Amino acid sequence: MQSRPVRRLAQLGVVGALIAGVAGVAHFDKSVALSVDGSTESVHAFVSTVGDLLEKEGITVGEHDLVVPALGSAVEDGQKIVVRYGRKLTVTIDGVKKEYWTTATTVGAALDELGLRAENAELSASRSAALGRDGLAMNMVTPKQITVTADGKKTTKTTTEPDVKSLLALLKVKVGSKDLVNPDLDTPLKDGMKLVVTRVETKTITKTASIGYDTIRKNDSSLYEGQSKVVTTGREGERETKYLLVLHDGKEYKRTKVSSQVTRTARDAVVSVGTKKRPAAPAPSSPPPSTGGSGGGSAGNPSGAGLNLANAAMWDRIAMCESGGNWHINTGNGYYGGLQFLTSTWLAYGGADFASRADLASREQQITVANRLYAVAGLSPWGCAHAA
Template sequence: MDGPSAPGGRAAARRARERRGRGEAPPADGEPLTGAGAPGETAAPGGRAAARRAAASGRGRRKRTEASPVSAMDGHLPDGEASGGRATARRRRTSVPAAGREGVGGPQPAGAWRSDDEGGHLSGGRGGGYPPAGADVGPYPAGQDPAPAGRAAARRARAAAAGGAEGDRVAARRRRGERPDALRRLVPQALVVAFLAGGTSAFIAGDKTVQLSVDGRPRTLHTFAGDVAELLDDEGMAVGEHDIVAPGPHHDLAAGDQVIVRYGRPVALTLDGERRQVWTTARTVDGALRQLGVRAEGAYLSASRSAPIGRQGLDLDVRTERTVTFMADGRERTIRTNAATVREALAQAGIGLNGQDTTSVDPESFPREGQTISIMRISADTETREEPIDFPTERRQDPTLYKGTEVVVQRGEKGVQRVTYALRTVNGVQQKPKKVSTQVVKQPRAEIIKVGTKARPTTVQGADHLNWGALAQCEAGGRPDAVDPSGTYGGLYQFDVRTWQSLGGSGRPQDASSDEQTFRAKKLYVSRGASPWPVCGRKLHG
């Protein structure tokens, strides 16, 4: 085209798009046009406004190219016209002379461009398409009279272009003022959405489903606990040293885990007579016996096997089955029993105790495993015997008698007593009789003896000058207690008992002192001379 670009023309819109593509700012009103336009061409105020509107509105309307056929014209129509709607486009096209115009597909006949008012699409004759990029759609040169309808349309276009430029500047100022406020409103909302999304993800990730079984009663829980101890704490469950927790309290929890808790129960157990305190996590007597390793087959139980054991515990008496052997009446008998006493086991074995019969162990004692017990058959009787009672001896001092002289004044007599004994026979063998009673029939009579206290003379007239030491040495070797081999003679001078007592001696001569024996020998010499010592008598004069 030779003339200047019409205000709001397509050439201005095209050049605005090219500058926007290169990142340049739209030209100001009255600034010479550069780029694809003719040299020396200046941008009309309406064209510059149209270019700016095209630059501002083209970005917002790119997505409409696929939704509406009108958006397809954004590459050929100025943005101001595109945003103005199809009516502005129709008005501009109706003002363009038909002669000399070229469509997209080549030269078009006059009046070929028209508006499809019903469908809202633009078409160019039979070939369709849009005006060429450089087509003149604005005022015409002097001397060229457009049709009346075209001139009216051109005036309206120029008025619309002038008003549109002012509106664009107002809209731009409004957008510059509103965009920070909109961003300030969007940022908190976005943060809230992000926080909620993150919190929801953390909530979903921390929640886990586990199964908790307490004393055999399982239940499914949703928990945020990290380990078993925290789970039990959340559930208000306290466990002690006798309780079982599996897995352990410090085990980390994961989804699908199973936690088992078994509470301990105290049991006062009396097992085969021995009492002790034990703990079990079993809930029944049978489970407790298995857990404690107690053999329950054939055992006596104070409570049923199916009896429950509460948290407070239970008293349980258990007597296991044992092997016991009895030896009775010459026979051996072995049984299996859970009896509490030997007497009860005897009854189970069919062995009776009669009279004073008993067992080798206490009949009330607890029978042990492998124990052998003897039955003692006992028969009892009594026997009475008469037995003598020894008489007592009473010794009385007599000053008229020489020392060493004793005289029996009263002879003693034994008494008589009747004694009763219990005779016991065990399994046919008689035991030692046992004295059970004593009755005195005759009292014994005491024997009275006078004992001399008078000093005995040490000399005998007519015999003191003799050698009595030589005689004693010859008869007894000088030994006062010497006794001959026959036992008839004794002492230093070998007295017989009869001669000794006739001389006033008591007892046996060998039991008397040396002085007394010498004194009695001197008396014997005075009365009989040396004849009592036929062999050694000559020593007296030696």
């Protein structure tokens, strides 16, 4: 039988062991504040690291999730552990798609966290919209300054419209089926872009042009040398050509010939040219009568004194045949004036009373000299005697 002191010592040992065990359990039981995506709760766990604690709580984290402190950090009693899940945010900015990962829980917070400036930008999702763990895809259109030239006017517009077509609709610029837009309607807008609308129209025009004719000369032995006669009058032809015009902003850009046809045929002129030798004028049997009045003839007589206009109508008909009625003609063939005088004949019959050559004298003066020659030789000196 044990003595009382020994029993007391044994009892004290058991009590000491119990106290030590309780102290050990208390040492491994930690109380921590666990915050998951902003939701915080208090948990107790017999763990040594943050990773152990999350595993015990059934929380799985991936490479894009945020854990503070890190998974391998020791857990301390009273500590706060933060878990933020990563969200995939796909943002198409002005037509360019980019992918980001963020732990923000709203669109606005994510844009701020990622440094995506969205001042005055047009967003397809509200800044206050929640960003769940499934992620979000959204569009962002930033303001751009665009210069639009159309209908003779230039307009500068700051806009968040996505493409050329939308901007033109906003500005109420209508585009016809033939009009040209540069760049194309589906082109995304870029800051500083210059946009040009060209009005295109087509129309058909008709142009009329003259067709020239030739002059055919034929020898005619019935006419004296130097004489000519129009047998057939020449006539210009006419051609009509149709063109299709393409106009850019009212100005001709391109011309295409559609058709061409002769609407009037040209007709060649035919002229008979004399080849018959002229007879020599007979020498006067006596000096021609004076035409200068009491003072005799004078080459500078402007008053018309001494003129003889007998047979004037006959001489007009002969002149029409000889020279086409041109009383001052000089073709260089040696014959002059309306009645085609040789200078030697003109002077022989007193032409010097009026001028040195027949073409330099008036009609009346030429008729006066012709009457002098006619009194001596009749109409034989003239090849157009038949016209009398």
